[in-house]
Amino acid sequence: MTRPLQVMKFGGTSVGSAERIRGAAELVAAAARERDVVVVVSAMAGVTNALVDAANRAGRGDQNSWQELSTFLITKHHEALRALISDPARRERIRAELDGIVEEAANRCRGVAWLGELTPRVLDSISGVGERLSSRLVAGTLVELGVPASALEATDFLITDDVHGNAQPLEAETRERAQAVLLPRARSGAVPVVTGFIGASKSGVTTTLGRGGSDYSATILGAAIDADDIVIWTDVDGVLTADPRLVPEASLLEHISYNEAAELAFFGAKVLHPSTLHPVRRRGIPVWIRNSFAPNRRGTVISPNGNPSQDCTKAVTAMRGVTLLTVGGPGIIGVPDVAAWTFAATAEARARILLITQASSQDDICFVVPSEDAGRTVEALRRRFLIGVRPVELDHIQVNDDVAIVAVVGDKMRGTPGIAGRVFSRLGREAVNLIAIAQGSSENNISFLVEARQMKTAVAAVHDELNLNQLAAPAPEPVAERSAKG
Ligand code: ADP
Ligand code: ASP
Ligand code: MG
Numbered sequence: 224m225t226r227p228l229q230v231m232k233f234g235g236t237s238v239g240s241a242e243r244i245r246g247a248a249e250l251v252a253a254a255a256r257e258r259d260v261v262v263v264v265s266a267m268a269g270v271t272n273a274l275v276d277a278a279n280r281a282g283r284g285d286q287n288s289w290q291e292l293s294t295f296l297i298t299k300h301h302e303a304l305r306a307l308i309s310d311p312a313r314r315e316r317i318r319a320e321l322d323g324i325v326e327e328a329a330n331r332c333r334g335v336a337w338l339g340e341l342t343p344r345v346l347d348s349i350s351g352v353g354e355r356l357s358s359r360l361v362a363g364t365l366v367e368l369g370v371p372a373s374a375l376e377a378t379d380f381l382i383t384d385d386v387h388g389n390a391q392p393l394e395a396e397t398r399e400r401a402q403a404v405l406l407p408r409a410r411s412g413a414v415p416v417v418t419g420f421i422g423a424s425k426s427g428v429t430t431t432l433g434r435g436g437s438d439y440s441a442t443i444l445g446a447a448i449d450a451d452d453i454v455i456w457t458d459v460d461g462v463l464t465a466d467p468r469l470v471p472e473a474s475l476l477e478h479i480s481y482n483e484a485a486e487l488a489f490f491g492a493k494v495l496h497p498s499t500l501h502p503v504r505r506r507g508i509p510v511w512i513r514n515s516f517a518p519n520r521r522g523t524v525i526s527p528n529g530n531p532s533q534d535c536t537k538a539v540t541a542m543r544g545v546t547l548l549t550v551g552g553p554g555i556i557g558v559p560d561v562a563a564w565t566f567a568a569t570a571e572a573r574a575r576i577l578l579i580t581q582a583s584s585q586d587d588i589c590f591v592v593p594s595e596d597a598g599r600t601v602e603a604l605r606r607r608f609l610i611g612v613r614p615v616e617l618d619h620i621q622v623n624d625d626v627a628i629v630a631v632v633g634d635k636m637r638g639t640p641g642i643a644g645r646v647f648s649r650l651g652r653e654a655v656n657l658i659a660i661a662q663g664s665s666e667n668n669i670s671f672l673v674e675a676r677q678m679k680t681a682v683a684a685v686h687d688e689l690n691l692n693q694l695a696a697p698a699p700e701p702v703a704e705r706s707a708k709g
Contacts, residue, residue, distance in 0.1 A: 227451045228409060229254060232263040232419065232441035236458040237515035238357050239268035241306035248364040250456065250518055251414060255370055258451075259409045261444060262372075262416045264361050265437040266353020267299060271420070274328065278349040281332045282341030289332035296325045300356050307364045317363045321356055328352040343387035347421075347431045354418035354437070362416040371413035380404045381422035381443060383430045386573065390422060390430035392443045392502070397422075401447035409448065417444065438496040442510065446502040453508060454522075455495070456515040461523030462487065462494055464538045464691040469682045474692045476537055477521065480529030480634050483537050484510070486668045490577070490630035491542030500525065529634060536633035536642060539685045541678050545577060546597035546624040547658065550604065551587035562588060568603040572596065578628060578670050580659045589659050591672060594624050626658060627678035630670035631685055642689070643669055649688040655681045 231254060233247045247264075254260050265271075277292035300321050308314040331349050335341050358374040365372035380400035383390035408415040419437025422430050432439045438455055445453040462484065463473040479487075481500045488495035494512060503510060504527075513522030550565050562581075565588055569576055574596040581588050592600055604620050636642050643662065646669065650657060658672040673681045686692070 225259075225410070227258040228261070228448065229258050230261045230263060230441050230445040230448075230450045230453040232437055232453070232455045233265065233361070233515060234437065234455070234457045235265040235268035235271070237456045238264055238266075238361060241303040243515070244303060244307060244357075244360055244364050246518075247456065247515060248361060248368055248370075250515065251361075251365060251372075252368050252370045255414055259412075260414050261405065261409045261448065261450070262361060262365075262414055263419045263437060263441040263444060264354060264357045264416060265419050267303070267357050267360075270296070270299065270353035270356070271350055271434070274350045274352055275346070277332050278335060278341055278346050281335035282339070284336060284339040286336050289329045289336060292332055293325055293329040296328070296352075296356065297322070300325070300360065303360055304363075307360060308367055310367065313363060313366065317359050320359050324352055324355050324359075344428060347387045348429050351418070351421035351429055351431050354420050358416045358418045362414075365414055365416070372416055373408075373413060375405065375408065375415045375417045377418045377421050377440060377444070378423035378427070378429055380447075381440060383422040383424060383432070385424040385426075385428065385430065387430055389433045389573075389575075390424070391498075392422065392432075392439075393425070394447075394502075396425065397443060398447045401444055405444065406448045432498075433496065435493065435496040438499040439502075442499050442502040442508075445508055445510075446506055449506065450508060452511065453503065454511040454513055455499075456513055456518075457494060458514065458516060459494060459512075460514045460517065460520050461512045462492065462525070462538070465682055465686050466492065466541065469541060469679050470539075470686045472692060473686065476523055478524050478526065478530035479537060481525060481527055482667055483529055483632055483634055484525040486630065486632040487538055487540050490540040490628060490632070490668070490670060492538070492540045535635045535639055536631055536689045536691065538632050538691060539682050539689075540630050540632065541682045542577070542628040542630075543675060543678065544594045545591050545626060545628055546594045546622060547589060547591050547626045547672060548597065548600060548604070549587065549589045549621040549623070550608075551619050564607040565590075565604065568607040569600055571607075572600040572603040574600040574603075578659065578661045578672065580661050591626070591628060591659075597622065597624065623658075625675050626672050627675045627681075628670055628672055629678060629681045629685065630668050631689070632668045634667050636666055636669070645688055646685055649684050650681060653680055653684045655684065 238244050277288040280288035362372045362374040382393045382396035419440040441453050460475050462476045465473040467473050485500040488497045507527050510525040511522050574592045576590050578591040655677045660671045662669045
């Protein structure tokens with residue numbers, strides 16, 4: 224009889240030091256006694272930031288960044304290697320692999336500095352190196368614990384489009400490759416330890432799935448090999464009613480639906496990459512979020528319908544690093560094509576639109592995009608409007624990046640009157656200035672825009688007003704049989 228198949232993903236802090244890597248490997252060893260396991264790993268905490276930073280500095284012509292990067296990566300990974308791998312031959316083999324990968328990254332960075340230009344494609348080839356390093360350490364540690372394991376590069380089977388920095392998986396190609404390459408490895412009894420975050424385009428060029436993308440790797444691969452469940456091991460107890468950094472008393476949500484989790488992730492709950500739930504939707508695979516620092520706790524389970532008995536609002540999220548673009552003004556009143564031009568421009572810029580409102584008739588459309596998409600969106604808007612409107616009237620694109628989105632999420636908000644009223648009256652009492660408001664017809668979220676400086680106040684006020692703590696499940700009970708929970 225085939226054993227259950229589980230994908231276990233470990234985030235950056237969960238593999239952030241030798242001690243954390245050993246802890247992660249012990250969790251894998253325990254799971255592997257009862258099931259076939261695929262491990263997906265992030266880079267060690269801080270490594271992706273260092274890679275991105277070094278690449279950007281090199282792109283500005285900094286000739287030192289590649290050397291500093293090399294020293295940082297070697298020091299960090301050698302230290303972990305020494306602590307984790309005692310077998311001399313194994314240690315030497317892994318050290319050689321790590322050094323080769325670091326040298327490759329440093330050489331790329333040096334090339335970038337020499338040219339003084341960083342393309343998105345080259346950035347992906349540098350920023351994805353952290354996962355290639357951590358996967359070797361995790362696989363080696365498993366072998367030290369007596370669990371057969373090997374590191375695999377997701378570029379061999381996670382196939383994406385070629386949108387560097389924010390690639391999307393190609394489902395059919397990934398499924399075919401993962402079933403051919405990854406699944407037989409997992410079923411062979413040796414644990415594959417796969418690089419999160421990275422994939423490859425059809426022509427074999429390395430791509431990345433966007434920051435925080437290892438969650439997405441886990442669900443893409445889980446769906447591709449028909450895993451029975453996916454466990455995302457992180458540094459908090461699960462999905463909470465708010466980001467604990469903003470609301471320290473936020474409590475655990477034991478059971479939420481795919482829709483709720485997707486909305487929370489979309490609106491900035493960093494615990495999940497925004498696209499994490501897409502791949503598993505059709506197959507209904509449960510996704511657990513659990514704390515690698517407290518593995519005896521149950522965590523959150525995300526399932527197709529959540530817990531129907533837990534009604535109403537679930538959580539509040541906040542998102543900084545966004546920019547409000549307002550298209551409007553006297554020059555274009557009554558011009559019927561404004562909405563079409565606006566969204567043709569955002570499509571051309573491949574901007575991710577987070578929220579849209581239209582103030583009155585056609586003369587004022589506001590929308591919010593991640594700040595990194597704002598510059599090219601504005602350029603695309605200017606190009607479009609230049610064709611349609613006289614240049615003299617081109618003063619109607621306003622840009623404001625001093626804003627934050629706050630979103631209130633819950634499937635059962637639909638059909639529960641009064642939530643918006645309570646939220647907005649309370650924000651009024653707290654003197655929070657609302658810049659724009661949006662509620663989709665699905666009614667499972669209300670999102671609004673506030674000044675960045677008022678974000679924390681707004682989140683805390685909404686959390687308190689809607690009694691999210693009381694509505695959430697009580698503090699998690701330790702589970703006696705960890706393996707029974709995922
Ligand atoms: P990992 O490295 O494991 O992927 P992340 O840092 O990406 O971890 O995500 C976990 C962090 O997400 C938590 O430490 C927490 O600060 C943040 N977070 C934001 N919103 C939420 C939420 N609603 N529930 C839980 N964590 C949240
Ligand atoms: N290491 C990548 C990042 O820091 C991916 C991830 O951690 O999920 O964005
Ligand atoms: Mg993450």
